[in-house]
Amino acid sequence: MVIVGGGISGLTTAHRLRESLGDSAQVVLVEGSSQLGGKIVTRRLGPHLIDSGPDALLTRSPAVGALIDDLGLAGRTTAPAALGARIWSRGRLRPIPSGTMFGIPDRVLPLVASRLLSPVGLARAALDLVLPRRRRFPVDPSVADLIGSRLGAQVSARLVEPLIGGVHAGLASELSARSTVPDIETLARSSRSLYFGIRRLRRRSATSGAKAAGGPALVTLEGGLIGLVEALAAPFTDEDLIVGDAAADIARRASGYVVTTTAGRRLEADAVVLAVPAYTAARLLARLEPTLAELLAETVYADVATVALSYPRSALVGPLDATGFLVPPEEGRLLVGCTWSSAKWPHLADDRTVIVRCSVGRRGDRRWTALDDDALIRRVHDELVEAMGLTAEPTHGIVQRWPRGMPQYLVGHGDRMTRIDERLRTAPGLHLVGAAYRGVGLASCVADAERVGERITRHLLSGSPSD
Numbered sequence: 193m194v195i196v197g198g199g200i201s202g203l204t205t206a207h208r209l210r211e212s213l214g215d216s217a218q219v220v221l222v223e224g225s226s227q228l229g230g231k232i233v234t235r236r237l238g239p240h241l242i243d244s245g246p247d248a249l250l251t252r253s254p255a256v257g258a259l260i261d262d263l264g265l266a267g268r269t270t271a272p273a274a275l276g277a278r279i280w281s282r283g284r285l286r287p288i289p290s291g292t293m294f295g296i297p298d299r300v301l302p303l304v305a306s307r308l309l310s311p312v313g314l315a316r317a318a319l320d321l322v323l324p325r326r327r328r329f330p331v332d333p334s335v336a337d338l339i340g341s342r343l344g345a346q347v348s349a350r351l352v353e354p355l356i357g358g359v360h361a362g363l364a365s366e367l368s369a370r371s372t373v374p375d376i377e378t379l380a381r382s383s384r385s386l387y388f389g390i391r392r393l394r395r396r397s398a399t400s401g402a403k404a405a406g407g408p409a410l411v412t413l414e415g416g417l418i419g420l421v422e423a424l425a426a427p428f429t430d431e432d433l434i435v436g437d438a439a440a441d442i443a444r445r446a447s448g449y450v451v452t453t454t455a456g457r458r459l460e461a462d463a464v465v466l467a468v469p470a471y472t473a474a475r476l477l478a479r480l481e482p483t484l485a486e487l488l489a490e491t492v493y494a495d496v497a498t499v500a501l502s503y504p505r506s507a508l509v510g511p512l513d514a515t516g517f518l519v520p521p522e523e524g525r526l527l528v529g530c531t532w533s534s535a536k537w538p539h540l541a542d543d544r545t546v547i548v549r550c551s552v553g554r555r556g557d558r559r560w561t562a563l564d565d566d567a568l569i570r571r572v573h574d575e576l577v578e579a580m581g582l583t584a585e586p587t588h589g590i591v592q593r594w595p596r597g598m599p600q601y602l603v604g605h606g607d608r609m610t611r612i613d614e615r616l617r618t619a620p621g622l623h624l625v626g627a628a629y630r631g632v633g634l635a636s637c638v639a640d641a642e643r644v645g646e647r648i649t650r651h652l653l654s655g656s657p658s659d
């Protein structure tokens with residue numbers, strides 16, 4: 193078995209296969225870059241270790257809980273502080289109204305208090321309570337269409353867009369509600385009012401979340417999420433993990449496939465799992481499966497970057513009493529969001545230093561790509577001074593660029609996935625896993641890897657050569 197790509201998706205697939213098949217099948221993972229982890233990168237910022245890609249793992253998914261337990265990492269997890277977040281809107285950092293889910297408020301009063309909306313915007317949002325059920329529900333509405341049609345354009349622009357930008361680096365007007373916020377899409381179909389629907393959903397997920405995990409919804413690892421990568425890779429030998437040699441081609445052989453690498457290795461396998469970005473999978477499959485490759489090549493990505501900065505504590509003019517802030521695209525800022533890491537993560541709290549981690553870049557906004565690291569740090573710092581009133585220069589700064597870093601589940605993503613799955617059914621032994629398909633977050637990647645690992649195991653154990 194060959195797995196191409198050593199990010200969380202490839203490593204979790206390898207782990208799952210090793211657990212279920214033991215020594216009865218050889219699993220080889222090929223990673224093209226010089227290190228494992230893909231988007232999971234932990235770097236040093238002065239004396240602190242900072243995640244420059246994902247910094248939090250959603251644990252209320254059975255697959256993630258099981259993986260953390262399997263790897264013996266439960267004792268190393270740490271939960272974020274129970275603080276709210278803000279939105280930088282019209283010159284001020286305003287609290288995200290309590291009770292908000294995916295940017296949808298469940299009560300009117302906190303929304304009024306946040307002053308995020310104008311009186312007209314508030315009145316329009318309140319119409320959700322009396323508007324009749326939507327008569328013709330689109331097959332695959334965008335997030336903005338789904339929420340804006342009930343709560344108005346201001347809720348969409350000032351509450352939903354910043355949250356969607358923070359998580360997906362995307363635009364609510366383009367992203368498929370069915371593929372990015374499936375729970376909200378389901379409730380919008382079943383309940384007349386989004387306010388009431390969101391209250392029901394909140395009650396349900398509070399009960400089931402508590403039952404499923406009994407712990408915090410989000411965690412990180414002290415020392416950074418690279419600890420997860422190291423734990424996943426630890427049981428494998430150098431023969432099983434080929435790092436620094438990229439897959440260059442995949443060809444079919446009598447039964448199964450041959451993966452050729454840039455260094456000229458020929459790896460024969462009954463099954464090949466592509467755990468690489470969709471554009472790389474498209475390139476690798478261009479000769480072998482041209483129709484599938486074309487579908488994969490249609491996947492749109494946003495270019496993003498993170499900028500982590502540390503400041504002397506004395507640079508703060510007020511308390512760090514939130515986890516950070518998000519910025520709506522209508523503000524025209526470079527910043528998409530800023531995590532107040534020192535406040536969010538207890539292990540990064542420090543009497544003398546304040547650490548913030550900013551993100552820039554979202555679909556339709558590539559301005560940051562024209563800036564070199566120093567200019568990018570300067571621009572981000574200038575915006576932080578405006579937003580937070582910082583009074584000193586940063587003492588350390590690191591920039592991590594993620595060109596084509598965030599896959600976008602645009603309207604039509606679900607249908608494209610159906611066609612991708614149809615093509616895969618005609619290519620036995622070929623599997624796709626990763627952020628481009630069934631969820632961008634680490635938890636979704638882990639669940640997807642479990643699904644693929646299980647499917648391969650089932651077929652091997654049942655004696656059929658592949659799926």
Ligand SMILES: Cc1cc2nc3c(=O)[nH]c(=O)nc-3n(C[C@H](O)[C@H](O)[C@H](O)COP(=O)(O)OP(=O)(O)OC[C@H]3O[C@@H](n4cnc5c(N)ncnc54)[C@H](O)[C@@H]3O)c2cc1C
Nearest residue numbers: 197199200201224230231246247248438439626627633634
């Ligand atoms: C800035 C940022 C912040 C994020 N924050 C969070 C967060 O807080 N929480 C969360 O849950 N998610 C977050 N995400 C999303 C999450 O990190 C990613 O979706 C996830 O890590 C993707 O994992 P993957 O294994 O599918 O792909 P990747 O991590 O992209 O791994 C693919 C691997 O394939 C390798 N590769 C590529 N081509 C080849 C080849 N030809 N041969 C061999 N190997 C190859 C690459 O080098 C890479 O290692 C964030 C993403 C970004 C960019």
